[in-house]
Structures are given as structure tokens and as C-alpha cells.
Amino acid sequence: MSRIGPGPPQDADTSRLETFADGVMAIAITLLILEVKTLPDVPGSRLAAAVAHQWPSYAGYVVSFLTIGIIWVNHHHMFRLIERTNHAFLMLNVVFLMTIAALPWPTGLVADHLRDSGRTVAAVAYGVTMECIAIMFNVVWRYAAKDKRLLDPRVDAAALDRASRNYLVGPVVYAVATLVALVNAWASLAIFAALAVYWLLPGTGPRSSLLVPPEEGAKGELSTG
Amino acid sequence: MSRIGPGPPQDADTSRLETFADGVMAIAITLLILEVKTLPDVPGSRLAAAVAHQWPSYAGYVVSFLTIGIIWVNHHHMFRLIERTNHAFLMLNVVFLMTIAALPWPTGLVADHLRDSGRTVAAVAYGVTMECIAIMFNVVWRYAAKDKRLLDPRVDAAALDRASRNYLVGPVVYAVATLVALVNAWASLAIFAALAVYWLLPGTGPRSSLLVPPEEGAKGELSTG
Amino acid sequence: MSRIGPGPPQDADTSRLETFADGVMAIAITLLILEVKTLPDVPGSRLAAAVAHQWPSYAGYVVSFLTIGIIWVNHHHMFRLIERTNHAFLMLNVVFLMTIAALPWPTGLVADHLRDSGRTVAAVAYGVTMECIAIMFNVVWRYAAKDKRLLDPRVDAAALDRASRNYLVGPVVYAVATLVALVNAWASLAIFAALAVYWLLPGTGPRSSLLVPPEEGAKGELSTG
């Protein structure tokens, strides 16, 4: 932790950053349940209907939970390639975490307004937050990929380029889903839900391509000494 | 953390997963207290009665806290046998954590409606959440047990089978308790409370059998080199 | 993390327990701020008075924060002597954490009722929670001290006895403070506040005596090889 290596002192190993990022993501993901109301004032005879009626809250909980979970897995993958940090990289990660920690708010907004005419505003707020997360994820990755001193020296250039290209899928599809919200909020939210489920599946999306397909991984971009 | 071993790059050590899972479980368990109201608007002269009246909140706090605590201990035991992760295993753990992080919601529902006619709905919601947790715990375990590359190579097959059989106790008894709620919510909740206390005791339940009885443990399923 | 030593498999190193305990204590301590109201409905012209009026909330925040902080430091000290865990020890720690995580509730109760006739009930609830924390701290310690396999082998018996005696100060003084609440709630809460400040000072109270006075520490109870 307090190790001071022979390198420039502003560089440090990534363990404390990973711990902090994991902490923020773990808290943001767990706070999502606070957006689901416990209905203390509903009379017992109407509780079943009231519990059923707030299904948008459960759907929002599941979609946002899976989304943050997928981001955490991606962050986990990304940091297997990153060996050191510096001041600017830490700050970019703080801004990235700021976008993730904000997600409980638009999730609650969508859950509360999915059935009234506010759903377009809520869906746009949700989409803009997701877009910010996706953009900051790319900014963090590109900063590390550009500054070779932060990376594991065994990562090769072709793999970096492939990962950088693949990570761009996130901002593009989220931007499309957000624009769709202006026309049809339901369609937009369905896209976000479908993406969360799709990226959950094995072998899909940008996050599995960070380290190229498993079958060629060990020899692909890492010259494992 | 950012170590890249000679194995396939999609596999990684489990420390960051354990940290994230511990974080989510620690937060979910601590958020339970937010379901216990602080009664700011009760006049002082009636505070004693109001504090006594909300005993279902305290009972819910204790039962859910112990349950998440027991799950954490089991997760801890399970990961002593698991050495590596892959993408699908991380995702299964995210879904598992999603079920645990949801527990504060049905806990609050039960506490708020234990004394009105909504108690059946609340008890069923509690039971379904518990059943989801138990099922996902088994899914996570069976995925790891099936893919030998994730396990400590010293764990033998007989021990795995025994653990897999014993872990099934959870989903079965929680399913029974949930079905009982349809007939009698009090009986159902009493079963959940009794299970939490029972599994707290030394030498009981599925979680202690993961690594066979202590007396035969060291030689039992581990060929300790 | 997933290391399996030659010892009995139900014993394990303490790092994951310490991480989980630190997580719960960090969350409980930080949730305390949620008991301080942000007064959204107070008109601007009366905000100064309203902010001043809720001084019991600030006092409660400070006293409970320092108390959990002191418990964390003590837990930290205790675990420097504990090398391994077993199932029962993990479960005792879960129960111990359950008492700490409950502290935001009586803190809010005291803050809300310090100026009405509910203050006796609130002070007793606060005292009972503190007493439970102190008792469970002793239970956790005594379990570890009794089972020599959990301890660092270099800790000697005289030091253990001295620590065990000193830790008893907590339950005794908290029991006295709780009983005082039945006569005078203000006096009781003043004792809890004074203890939090007193134990904050260097060289005071039971927590510094765990490892005997510094001047004789290195040679005292540890035969440092």
C-alpha cells in the first residue's frame, strides 16, 4: 500500500483505486433497492395490488443492477491490463464513478413515472446518465491505453486497438437508445433492458472482447513470459 | 490485482470478486436498519408504546441480518474452494448479489404489514426473495463445481458431490416456508426466523458440510500437499 | 483468499472477516448522517433557527460516530492477535456486527426526542444498544482468547487475562449509564458522550491495554522471534 517503487512517485499500483471503485460500485448497486417503496401506508387488503402495481420499480432495479454489475465486470477486466496509476488517471476514475453513483436517481425517476406522461423525460434522464457512464468508461480506458506506462507491458498494440474499438459500442448503442426515448419511451427502456440481459450472456458484447476471444487469448495479445 | 498469469486471460483470481461481493453483502446487511423507523412525529408521552409497537421491525432486522450473515459465511466457505473466475461466473455472482441486495425491501414489507391483512402478501414476497437467494447460491456453486478449472485442484469429487447435495437443503426448506405462507403467514415467518437461528448454531446446516465434518476435514477431501 | 493451508479446513485466515467487518462498520458509521435532517420544507427566513434547533442531531452524530470509530480501532487491535477463524467465530462476529449496524436507529431516536418527554425511552434504547455492542465485543474476544488455535501463538497468557479484564470495563460503564437513564436521561447521554471523548484520547481505556503499555509491549506479551 505505502510501497514506493523506484519509478516516478506519482505512479502507484492500482489496488487502492480498485478497492475504492469497487466500493462505490457496490454501494451504488445496493442503494438501488431504496428506490423500491415498502408501501407502509397501503391497507393490508390492497397490498397485493399495490405490490403488483409497482412492477416498474422491480424492473428498474433489475436493469440498473445488471447494468452496474456488467460495468463492474468490465472495469475488473480493464484493470487486469492496467498496472499503475497517476494523478490524472485517478481523477478520471473519480468522474467515471460520479456517473455510476448517479444511476439510482434516474432509475427512481423511471420507476415513478413509467405510467404517466413523464415517462419521456424520465427515459431521457436515464439514457443521458447511461451515456455519460459509457463515455467516461471509454475516456478512462483510452487514457490508460494511450499512456503505455500505465499498462501491463505484455499487452500488445493490436489487442489495445481492438478493445478500444469494441468499447465504442457502448456509447453508440446508448446514444441510439436515448434518442429513441424522444419518440417512444417504452421502446427506449426496452432497449436498455435488452442490452443488460444481452451483455449478461456469455461471449457477448464489448466487455468480452477486451482480452480477445478465449480460445486465442493466452497467446493472442499477451506474451506470457 | 492486475496479475496476468500464464493461464487463459479470461480467468483471474477471485480476490476482487470476493471484495465486491463482501461489499454488496455488507451494505445490504447494514441498510436493513433503515427499515426501522425512528418515529420523529410520535409525542414523547407515547414513545414507549410506539417503540414497543414496532417490534416486527426489530424481528425483521434480526432475522434478515442473520440470514445475510449466514449467506456471507457460506460464500466465504465456498470461495475457499474456488481459485479462479471467468466471465460467466462473475455474471452469475452479480445475479446472486442482486437477490441478496433486494432483501431490505421484503423485510420492510413484512415489518409494516405483519399486523394487518397484508401479512400473507408480505410473507410470500419475503419467501420468494429468500428462495431466489437460495437458488442463485446453488447456481453459483454448481457452475464452479462443474468447471474444474475454477476449483482448487486439491478438492476431491466426493466432497463436491456432498456439498452440492447439502446446499440443496436451502432452496427446499425456503420453498416449503414460502408455500406455508399461503396458509399461515405467521408460521412461515416463524420458520424463516427458526432457520436463521438454527444455522447460526455451530455444526448445523448445509454451510458447515461444505468442507466435511471438522474431525475428518484435513485428510477428507483435501489432499494437502 | 482461497488458500487452503495444511490445518483443518474450517479454520481460515482472518482477512476476509476483517474486510467484511470493516465494511459493515464503515457503512453504519456513514449512514449516521442520514439521521440528520436537511430541512427541505423550512422557509429560508427560519433556516438559521431550524439548523440551530436540531443540535441534538449533530451531537448524536458525533457521539455515535466516535463510538463506532473507537470500536473499529479496538476491533483492529484485537485482530492483530487473532490469526485464524472458524465457523462459530464468524457467526459471533456477525451477531456483533448486528449490534453495531443497529446504532443509527437509537441515535435518531435520541436526536428526535431529546427535548420532549420521550427522552428517557430514547436514552434507554440508546443505552441498551450500546450495552449489546459492548457485550458482544467481549463475547467475540473471549471466544478467541479461549480457543488458542485462533490466536497468534506469540501472545502470552498474562496479556490475555489482562486484556479480558480490561475489556470488561465497557459493559460495566455502559450498564451504569443505561441505568442512569431511568433516573435522568440527560445525565445518561452525557456519560455516553464523555466516554466517547475520553476513549478518543491517547492512553485511555480498555482498548489501549489490549497490548499492554507501549513501553513494555514489544517484550511484554509477545516473544517476538
Next chain:
Amino acid sequence: MSRIGPGPPQDADTSRLETFADGVMAIAITLLILEVKTLPDVPGSRLAAAVAHQWPSYAGYVVSFLTIGIIWVNHHHMFRLIERTNHAFLMLNVVFLMTIAALPWPTGLVADHLRDSGRTVAAVAYGVTMECIAIMFNVVWRYAAKDKRLLDPRVDAAALDRASRNYLVGPVVYAVATLVALVNAWASLAIFAALAVYWLLPGTGPRSSLLVPPEEGAKGELSTG
């Protein structure tokens, strides 16, 4: 974790303190989103206006998030020079964390009252909290810098003095910003926002000077063996 070195037993490595501090900072930073309301009772047709109207909440979220993030980065830098802890140092860190964990409260106060006449009170409360954070950061640092046994022995005196001088910038500028609030709350809050953005930039402020300018770092104050 439970390592007991040959030194005095009241000294210990800093990893558990760093974990706890990271936990508290990660939770405080993530709880900030709870101060942003989800507007459940606003009719859908007025949601856009209501979402726009609560811009002070978003501004408060961003400024406080960046501020805690910058403090975390600074804490991270500071602990690269600190190798050991003792009881008093742990307690000072607890008090430091108490000031950080309080920040969600004045943030909510400012967000709720930025547009009514309560803004002066809110801005002063915000400034006083920030000043307490900055002062405690300096107290923690100066305690470690004074007691050479806590520091990495390779840190030289000139670097310590430079860091101590530079860290004083925080309390001074925050004190000025707090005093400005008495005259003009908007100007005060603008200063806090500007400082958060300014310190986010690479190569600015006290936190980057802890380890002297990068170009001379490796040979500057560390005699890297």
C-alpha cells in the same frame, strides 16, 4: 493483517486503516445521490420543469462528489508516505472521516435552499464542513509528519516541509470561501465549485505537490534503494 512485527505492538501497518477510510469515503460519496429527489408526486406533464428546477441538487452532487474524490486522491497520496499507524493516528483519522461523512448533509441543505433566503445559512454550513475537512486533513498529515516512526524512512525533511506548507492552501481558501458566504452565498458556492474543478485538473493544487514535481520526484525526496 494480523502480522505482529518486532516493533512496538501499538504500531501496525496501514492497510486496514486505508481500507476503512476508503470505505467511509466511498459510502459518503455515493450517499450524495440520495439528496437528489426522485420527485414521485410530480404529475408527468410537469416533470420536465421539475427536473430542470432542481438543478441545484445536481450541482451540489457534482461539487461534493468531486471534492470527496479529490480528498480521496490526496489521502491516497499521503498514505504512500505513511508506513505505520498508532492509536492516536487511528483516532485522528476517525475524526477526519467524521467530517467527510457529514458532507451529504450541508450538500442537501444548499440544494434545498439555494433559491430562498436560507442560502446564506446553507452556504455557511457547507463552508464550515469543508473547513473542518481541510483542517482535519492537515492535522492527520502533521501528526504523521512529526512522528518520524510512522513515515517511510526514505522521505526527506525538505519534501515534508514543502508538503506541509502546500496542504495549508486548503484550510485558507476554504476559510475565505466560507467568509465570502456571509456577504454573498452565490459567490461562496461558486468558489467551492471552482476549486473542485480546478483541483481536478492535472498539475494543480496542494495534492500534487505532496511528492514534489514529477520530473524530480524519483530522485527528489526519496532515496530509492
